[in-house]
Amino acid sequence: MERECKSVRSAYGKTLVELGRKNKNIVVLDADLSCSTQTKLFAKEFPERFFNVGIAEQDLMTTAAGLACTGKIPFVSTFAMFATGRAWEQIRNTICYSNLNVKIAATHAGITVGEDGASHQALEDISLMRSIPNMLIIVPADEKETIEAVKFAASYNGPVYIRIARTNLPDIFDNTYSFNYKKAIKLKDGSDVTLITNGETLVETIDCVKILSENGINSEIIHVPVIKPIDAETIINSVKKTNRVVTIENHSIIGGLGSCVCELLSEIYPAKVTRIGTKDEFGQSGQAKELLDFYGLTAKKLAEKIIGIIK
Amino acid sequence: MTTELTAEDINNLNTVSKKLRRYVLKMIHNAKSGHPGGALSAIDILNVLFTKIMTICPDCESDKNYLNRDRFILSKGHASAALYAVMAHCGYFKEEELLTFRKLGSRLQGHPCSNKLKGIEISTGSLGQGLSIGCGMAIGLKLDNINSKVYVFLGDGELEEGSVWEAAMNASHNKLDNLIAFVDRNNLQIDGSTEKVKSVGNVKAKFEAFGWNALEIDGHDFNEIYKAINNAKLSDRPFVIIANTVKGKGVSFMENNANWHGKAPNDDELKLALEELK
Missing domain, CATH: 3.40.50.970 (Thiamin diphosphate (ThDP)-binding fold, Pyr/PP domains)
Structure with a gap:
């Protein structure tokens, strides 16, 4: 769109x-x-x-x-x-x-x-x-x-x-937005899966959620603008509800947001986490949108993947 | 300001340098680790700087001169024992604390840590970073119209780090006439002679090519050190003092021996060394 x-x-x-x-x-x-x-x-x-x-x-x-x-x-x-x-x-x-x-x-x-x-x-x-x-x-x-x-x-x-x-x-946020470095932001309530993301992949995640909804999956979105220090409470409260997590990031799945969420949950509230990002590999040339698609980070690709693992 | 030291000054500096050298050896002996060679080559310059040249603030933030203090960065952070010794002598902390050097919980870390010890301007230890830090401080002071000087103390082996030359370009490009660097030219690094490991070459010509004023001196001659710094303070551009020094200076069996770069003296060696430094 x-x-x-x-x-x-x-x-x-x-x-x-x-x-x-x-x-x-x-x-x-x-x-x-x-x-x-x-x-x-x-x-x-x-x-x-x-x-x-x-x-x-x-x-x-x-x-x-x-x-x-x-x-x-x-x-x-x-x-x-x-x-x-x-x-x-x-x-x-x-x-x-x-x-x-x-x-x-x-x-x-x-x-x-x-x-x-x-x-x-x-x-x-x-x-x-x-x-x-x-x-x-x-x-x-x-x-x-x-x-x-x-x-x-x-x-x-x-x-x-x-x-x-x-x-x-x-634009995702309007003029009422205020930045609080201690807080992650729950953008949508859901019960089936917690989608955790930030940066450029937030808009793709929001669009993905619409596709998921059409497929009967009610997902919760947690936006984590501050990766460190991470807001453990917001993430854990969400996962307690859904017991299923997908992290989405424009970064390697090694060491980024996905890793961060895994580290947090494994110690406090173990739950199954699927990390979506680039794998253990280098990128390549292409248009930004093409690359997002190639590495599975567009709304459509995200939805396909999430439907596959949830259903 | 007179540009010559009096005979009495030189006599006093000699006495203090001997005391600082004894401190350095006792600290490293007590810690059973540390870097005596490069600390001993640095002592005489640090002595002149801290006791005769710089506006220092041993009481740190509570000192009335604090904002106008001169800044000192020990880029060759492994010579920390020399810095701590001169700081203790100048009253930054009690001399008894020197023997906590390198011990668990000490403020006197193996390499200087500004978050632990007040008076250390910035943490150092990883070589090649001090000169750029000095550029940043020199720019910051100029922005605030503060006339203090920034002194950066480099090792000669350290000049093998490319980042030193990024900083050298930065300093001349920004016309940092408030930046004065020292190169402790003791000709030795851990693996041997600087000229054998990776030739540092003509340091003076290199800095001059980078747009600096440069002067080569005997880094153990108090008068030469004193005059060079006073000369540097009048420079219209960044100034480097290449100080020809002796690694391990003052202890016969340590002098010009790369093996004493990072080794502590044992009990007998300490005794011998202290005898020589009476």
Whole structure:
């Protein structure tokens, strides 16, 4: 179905400008991708507070760390692959070990990077970030949530990783939405299965639920914008009702949301979990929508899979 | 500010350096682990920096100069014993605490940890990260019009990390004249000579090619250290002081021996070493 989609990257860039106007301690760093990440909007309005370190992601992270030491609130952007992969150890040993107030807003995560192919498709970024102490991880699902997540990150004291989609996304939340980093969001009540997702796959999951409903499956949707710390209560309460879980993510099933839910449930309330995401494999080139379909993440493919395992 | 140390200054610095070296050896001996070689090569510079150059705040946030303090980053974090020794001497914490070094529950971690010990600006230990951190701090201070300096202390083996050169470009690109780096050029790394493991080459020429001012000195000559830093403070661009040092300096059997990079002295070795440092 066609509907208006909005650039969440653009929303990120505009929100940075808004924050920059209110708080002179907001600084922004990029590694030669300011057009793609949309930090160029901030650079244009606040050139003295914008630092392009060039193609040097290690320098990007540790320079941000130094800025945080002087009381600045650095937002750091590049592609998720290079932010979390190339500079993982800088994030671990310098930013998180010292618990510095650095916000890593990485764009172009997941399979939907599209035509650039596997080298640029971070399918491991959540996994890489989740294993580092002190890191808070947000995966927003639409424009409104992205804006609120970025504002929250600026107000929170400590390292934050925000995963921002490359693709444009339709609105899910309206102006009444308020971001609470401690809460997962139940978007629909159901009794047969709990569908747990976030980010770009939330809209596919919402559409999938309509197909499931037509097939007599009453599913509950839990949206988990904050993977760490995870809202155990909301997830467990749902699973106590349904006893069946499917996790859906634009990420490898190793180490991401699916793993996170399994870790949680296996200790507190064991239930059968099916993880849908990319398997233990690299991505490939293609259009974003084609790739979502190929890796089973469109509403239709999700519904086929879920009907198969529920019935 | 005079740019020469008096004979009395030098005499005092000598006395303090000997005391700091004794601390370093006792700490590492007591912990049965640590890095004496690179701590001993660093001592004289840290001594001059902390006692003669930097605006320091041993009382941390409660110090009236706190915002205007100079910043120090021990990029070669394995020389932590030297840093803790000079911090204790300057009153950041009691000297008795030095013997908790590397013990369970201690604030004096094997490599410096800013969340455990106040006065440590940022945690270090993984090589190659300090110079970029220094760039970030130097930029941040400039944004706030604070005239403090940022001092980054690097090892020479550390220069094999590519990230050092990302930072070197960053510093000159952003004209960070408030950033002063030291290279502890003791010519040794764990596996042997820096020139045999992976030639570090002409460090001065390399930094100059990256847009820095650079000066080569004897890293154990107090007057040269003092003059070099005062010179660096007047630079119109980032400044690196390449300090030719002796790994294990002050203890005859440790000097210029890579085996003492990461080994603790036993009881007899400690006794011998302390004798030499009387």
